[in-house]
Amino acid sequence: MTASKGLEGIVATQSAISSIIDDSLTYVGYDVDDLAENASFEEVVYLLWHQRLPKEDELAELKKQLADNMSIPQEVLNHFKTYPIGDVHPMAALRSAISLLGLYDEKAEDMSDEANYEKAIKLQAKVATVVTAFSRIRKGQEPVAPKAELGYAANFLYMLTGEEPEEIAIEAFDKALVLHADHELNASTFTARVCVATLSDIYSGVTAAIGALKGPLHGGANEQVMKMLMEIGSEENVESYIREKLDNKEKIMGFGHRVYRKGDPRAKHLRAMSKKLTALRGEEKWYNMSEKIESIVTGEKNLPPNVDFYSASVYHSLGIDHDLFTPIFAVSRMSGWTAHILEQYSNNRLIRPRAEYVGPGMQKYVPINER
Numbered sequence: 001m002t003a004s005k006g007l008e009g010i011v012a013t014q015s016a017i018s019s020i021i022d023d024s025l026t027y028v029g030y031d032v033d034d035l036a037e038n039a040s041f042e043e044v045v046y047l048l049w050h051q052r053l054p055k056e057d058e059l060a061e062l063k064k065q066l067a068d069n070m071s072i073p074q075e076v077l078n079h080f081k082t083y084p085i086g087d088v089h090p091m092a093a094l095r096s097a098i099s100l101l102g103l104y105d106e107k108a109e110d111m112s113d114e115a116n117y118e119k120a121i122k123l124q125a126k127v128a129t130v131v132t133a134f135s136r137i138r139k140g141q142e143p144v145a146p147k148a149e150l151g152y153a154a155n156f157l158y159m160l161t162g163e164e165p166e167e168i169a170i171e172a173f174d175k176a177l178v179l180h181a182d183h184e185l186n187a188s189t190f191t192a193r194v195c196v197a198t199l200s201d202i203y204s205g206v207t208a209a210i211g212a213l214k215g216p217l218h219g220g221a222n223e224q225v226m227k228m229l230m231e232i233g234s235e236e237n238v239e240s241y242i243r244e245k246l247d248n249k250e251k252i253m254g255f256g257h258r259v260y261r262k263g264d265p266r267a268k269h270l271r272a273m274s275k276k277l278t279a280l281r282g283e284e285k286w287y288n289m290s291e292k293i294e295s296i297v298t299g300e301k302n303l304p305p306n307v308d309f310y311s312a313s314v315y316h317s318l319g320i321d322h323d324l325f326t327p328i329f330a331v332s333r334m335s336g337w338t339a340h341i342l343e344q345y346s347n348n349r350l351i352r353p354r355a356e357y358v359g360p361g362m363q364k365y366v367p368i369n370e371r
Contacts, residue, residue, distance in 0.1 A: 003356035007085070012190065012351070016051055018338050023262045027182055028052070036269045041177040041332070045124060048182055048339035049117070062121075063151065069125035070146040070155065072097075072133065072268050073104045080137045088139040090134055091214040095207060097130045100192045102203030109201060116345060120200045120338035127334045128152065131327045132159035142172065153177055156331065160320070169318055170282060172273045176311060179266040180329055182336030184259070188212040192337045193344045197351040202341050210330055211338045216253070219326040219333075224253040225312035226322045229289055238292045246300055254309030255297050263304035270310035277317035286313040290304070 020025050024033040024086040027044060028051050039053075046054040046062050054062060076097055083093065102108045105122065133143035144162045146155045154247050155175035157165035165173075183189070192209035196202065213219035232241045245252055257264055257324055269288075278287040290313055294305050315325050 001354055001356050002371065009351075010126065011192070012185060012353075014338065015185070015337070015343060016018050017048055017336070019241045020184050020259050023260050023265060024165050025265050032179065032265060033269075034304065036178050036266070039178060041174050041181070041335075044178050044181050045223055048055060048212070048335050049120065049342065051241065064148075064343045065121050066125045066152060067150075067155070068147065068216065069122045070129050071127050072129050075104065076100050076130070077133055077137065077143060080134050085139070089214075090137070091210065091220075091330070093134045095125075095136070095210045096328060097199075098127070098210060099203060099207045101130075102201065102207075103124060106228060107201070108203055111199065111201070112218065113345075116202055116342060123168065123202070123338060124334050125208055127331050128156045129159060131157060131324065131331055135160060135204050135321065157318070168277065172277055172314055172358060173318060175269060175273060176314060177326070177332040179269055179307060180332035186218070188214075188333065189337060189340050193340055194351045196341050196344050197348055201347065202338065205341045206334065206337055209333075213326065213330055213333065219329040221253045221306075221308035222312045222315070222325040222329070223322055226316055226325065228253060229286060229312065229316075230322075232289060235285055235288050235292060238289055239296070242293055246297075252297050252303075254312070255301070255303040255305055257284040257306045258350055260304075260306070264306040266307040267305045267310060268283055270314055271305075274310045274313040274317070277314055281317050284319065333364060351371070 016028065018025065019029075027035060028038075028047050030047065030053075033045075037046075040059075042063050043053060043059060046052075046059060079097070079100060080093065084192065101123075105119065107118065110116075114308065129143070135218045136143050141162075144159045146159055147164075149172070150158055150164070151174070154165055157173055173310055185193075188209040191212040193204040195208040196205040201348045216224055232238055242252065278284050290310060294309070298304050312322075312325065315328065316322065320328070
């Protein structure tokens with residue numbers, strides 16, 4: 001047996017949910033470009049769960065189910081209020097809250113197909129409320145209840161700010177949710193499938209996935225991109241800052257991808273939205289800086305930007321706190337995680353790989369007084 005570091009190049013399972021072939025990303029055979037331009041996030045959620053796009057009545061029913069399940073137990077809200085002020089990252093809060101939600105679901109241990117699908121709906125609905133409620137509570141504000149007449153993206157922004165968002169904000173956020181919904185067997189999705197392959201419950205699977213997404217090499221990259229842009233500060237500082245990073249062989253967050261070779265197909269949609277939003281807000285510098293960074297890094301290292309790079313300036317332009325960028329990733333990816341968990345349950349086999357042993361050879365025990 002020979003190890004593949006990071007399991008690179010290893011095909012670990014079969015899936016009908018999403019694919020990455022020749023640098024093209026598809027959800028159930030639909031190109032992500034097509035979906036980003038035409039589909040709502042709710043349509044994509046249905047597609048991932050059912051392997052087909054919904055009919056009009058099916059989409060209306062899913063929207064109603066999501067709206068009906070957005071409220072979270074008061075105990076979870078009270079739990080947020082016990083956290084140390086300013087010391088808890090939203091991803092840590094999200095990880096704990098999702099696990100806590102399982103304690104208040106009477107069907108948490110019910111492993112029937114029907115119960116697991118109901119839990120997928122609950123998780124997709126409640127994750128938006130968890131993130132927005134925590135954001136408000138840590139600022140001393142009361143959580144905002146969702147509005148049944150608003151779509152998923154609009155409701156998230158409304159619960160975050162307390163004000164109904166403008167159309168451009170809804171369009172941008174909905175598109176970001178579509179683009180982040182699933183991505184084949186990424187680290188957090190693989191983590192979720194490994195967890196539930198033991199026949200653990202869906203709350204455990206999603207909690208494990210959130211733990212994996214929390215890392216800066218996975219979901220945390222977009223937060224680090226915005227941190228970098230803030231450090232640079234202005235367009236005239238880009239060249240010297242990036243050149244110094246490259247000379248020191250430091251990683252530039254938001255560039256390159258393990259799977260894509262010619263570039264992340266999702267990046268262009270967020271690049272266009274970043275250009276539109278930053279101009280609308282009178283903060284074109286964030287887009288201009290990003291474009292200049294892309295030109296240098298891609299030119300010098302042949303590393304094109306990934307989905308995280310321009311999502312940073314999109315979320316910043318929407319007035320979203322920078323440490324919420326990764327939790328928003330989780331809000332979207334909940335659809336993919338739950339789709340993969342349901343698929344794993346439907347044809348399960350315990351995931352148990354082997355390791356290539358590189359330690360010492362056969363040794364013999366020596367009594368402690370002789371060592």
